[in-house]
Amino acid sequence: MPALFRQCPLLIPKDSECAPQPVNRMSNVFPRNCKITNPLAVQGEGVYIIDRTGKRYLDASGGAAVSCLGHGDPKIVAAINSQLERLEFAHTGFFSSVPAEALAELLIKEAPGDLDRVYFVSGGSEAVEAAIKLARQYFVEIGQPSRHRVISRLQSYHGNTLGALAAGGNLWRREKFNPLMIETSLISPCYAYRGQQDDESEFDYGQRVANELEAEILRLGEAQVMAFIAEPVVGATLGAVPAVEGYFKRVREICDQYGVLLILDEVMCGMGRTGSLYACDQDGIAPDIMTIAKGLGAGYQPIGAMLCSDKIYRAIEQGSGFFQHGHTYLGHPVACAAAHAVVKKIMDRRMLDRVLSQGVRLHKALLDKFGEHPNVGDIRGRGLFYGLEFVRERDSKAPFPPELAFNKKLKQNAFEAGLICYPMGGTLDGQQGDHVLLAPPFIIENTHIDEIVDKLDTAIKATLRNL
DSSP states (O other), X not given: OOHHHHHSOSSOOSSGGGOOOOTTOOOOOOOSOTTOOOOOEEXXXXXXXXXXXXXXXXXXXXXXXXXXXXXOOHHHHHHHHHHHHHOSOOOXXXXXXXXXXXXXXXXXXXXXXXXXXXXXXXXXXXXXXHHHHHHHHHHHHTTOTTOOEEEEETTOOOOSSHHHHHHOOOHHHHGGGGGGSOOEEEEOOOOHHXXXXXXXXXXXXXXXXXXXXXXXHHHHOGGXXXXXXXXXXXXXXXXXXXXXXXXXXXXXXXXXXXXXEEEEEOTTTTXXXXXXXXXXXXXXXXXXXXXXXXXXXXXXXXXXXXXXXXXXXXXXXXXXXXXXXXXXXXXXXXXXXHHHHHHHHHHSHHHHHHHHHHHHHHHHHHHHHHTTOTTEEEEEEETTEEEEEEOSBTTTTBOOOGGGOHHHHHHHHHHHTTEEOEEEEOTTTSSXXXXXXXXXXXXXXXXXXXXXXXXXXXXXXXXXXXX
């Protein structure tokens, strides 16, 4: 064991025996970035994470829009402990479990449209993999095996496994792995800040980019197209961009017309993040298949899920009877127990009302501070899911040159200020553009919103000074 981990317990230091460790400490962990040494997190407390030195960081992005209920919720911890005392694991090749059945019933009770079955996995990428494979098997089962093509949108992100990565439209994330991935068609995102023309209404713009889906289906041949996958509110790669009114209704019409399955990826934007349990409710549509994760477990346990319509489930049930897919930890009882407690808390009407009201306050605070900022081009989002897009010049919307690494410097400066946020680069095309994503816990108070905005302002100023 490296000496660092023998020196003192992983608790907040109360004296000098656990003083800050050297940056070049020994570790056997393979980190996300081999050139950066992150501090050790030792405790979560509400909207804050505390590192080993005692420094507190306001978790304004919930990690990656995960910690929607904050850290250390006693009811969720109690649900986990209670399930551990009963049953920690039962393989789904042999058993279902009480927590899995209860969670599925709860999710379907509130689900839109004809969604009727839930397939539990361990995260968002797994959920998207399951969705793509289910879509393919559905068409094989109903005698349309030629349907295999997936259509997605540029600047989308659907996960990091090969199938999910192939379904996404973030060119930078895909580049190294392109030879390993299935071919996916990419159409324009619904990104009004960049795409709407001066002589075009928002509605007309939305219809125009939605109709790209029909054009691509016809180009490929409708007998070849299996599914269209999209995020109702685009998260990591665009920075909380919601579609304009009418866009998704037109998408739903096109999918129905050509027999294409609509997969909605709510891994980041679902589970109350935008102010309703399912984000697509706010667009007035329902998918054939949906993926959820992140806020489903709120970080207390790794869990994700794929939901599908009764029509799709019956095709499998009445056909081969076996979904040719699976993972060891499907429907993990402890993860399902944690998620059940999380969803129950989110579904309390007061919590969803809080997301909407605090979202309004966050939006106003961001507009008051950055609405006229010369380097903030757009502020967008829904509920407690907001993004700021940065520009070199507001009128032209010209981005900062990628070599300046604006988003990386912003992340570092925010972290030094005690703020966890989610900056990303490549907003426009996978290479150019910078934005920051905010997805704070639903429990934030007004003072926390003020702290987020003030610390973000400090970080932006420090970043601009050093460009």
